[in-house]
Amino acid sequence: MSRQVSGTWDPAQYGVFGDERARPFFELLGRVDVEKPRRIVDLGCGSGELTATLRGRWPDADIEAIDSSPEMIAAAPEVEGIRFSVGDVESWRPGGSVDLIVSNAVLQWVPTHAELIPEWIGALSPGGRLAFQVPGNFDAPSHRLLRELCSSERWRGLVGDALRVDPVMDPGGYLDLLARRGCFVDAWETTYAQVLQGEDPVLEWVKGTALRPVLSRLGEGEAQEFLNEFGALLREAYPSTPYGTVFPFRRIFVVAGRDGP
Structure with missing residues (x-):
């Protein structure tokens, strides 16, 4: 979903390959073992379609959903029992106990998330869970080539510092962070061998996410040249095949909490 980054987010562009983007969310929630949460918070809810599915699983829960993008929140559906609002994940504070905190493809945009996670764990009710997933493909060609291009002579003066490097941990890093604080931790990773269809599908994919901070610094003509x-x-790194373009996509998942009082 949309994140803590400057520039306008486009719900329609983010929605391209929506089924593929949704798959990690459902894998994450499939490992959440909270039966009857009273309060759920979705940090970085984007345009809210996935948040709405939480209502189907836990119809009696009070659900709060925030996102930093006004454009995304404006596109969110009206669902009874869900309050969508514009808010910053980095400055959000629980304001009371929470039974489930969900963060779907958000924390890679939050440089301080390793400091925030213990605070969120401390706000969980007994038996509550923090569940999050982040992309782990920052060494993949899609991101490595983007960093190299941004640092090239043509572009470094305009966008050279738009991207951060190593913004997330591996599953072992998150396990250590949380287990040292007495948490139950379920941490794992999955690499999806996605087959994307269409013309320049990998470019269309990253236009919805990784390219946002870069494009936000460029005028229309410069942006098109960069694209x-x-x-x-x-196209060279991800060649087309007769059945589509293969785009391996690694995701890192964590479900954690404290079961005691």
Whole structure:
């Protein structure tokens, strides 16, 4: 979903390949063992379609959902029992106990998330859970080539510092962070061998996420020049096949909490 980053988020662009983007969310929630939560918070809810599915599983819960993008929140559905609002994940505070905190593809945009996670764990009710997933593909060609292009002579003066490096941990890092604080931790990773359809599908994918902070710094003509150059690099790195373009996508998942009082 949309994150703590400057620039306008486009719900329609983010929704391209919506089924593929939703798959990790459902894998994450499949490992959450909270039966009857009273209060759920979705941090970085995007346009809210996935948040709405929480209502189907836990119809009696009070659900709060925030996202930093006004454009995303404006596109959220009206669902009884869910309050959507514009808010910053980094400055959010629980304001009382929470039974389930969900963060779906958000924390890679929050530099301080390793400091915030213990605070969120401390706000969980007995038996409560923190469940989050983040992309783990920052060393993949899609991101490595983007960093190289941004640091090239043509672009570094405009966008050279738009991207951060190593913004997330591996599953073992999150396990250590949480287990040292007395938490139950279920941490794992999955690499989806996604087959994307369409013209320049990998470029279309990253236009919805990783490219947002870069494009926000460029004028219309510069942005198109950058996309043309980056698109050519991606076509070479991810060649088309008769059945589509294979885009391996690694995700890191964590479900954690304290079962005692």
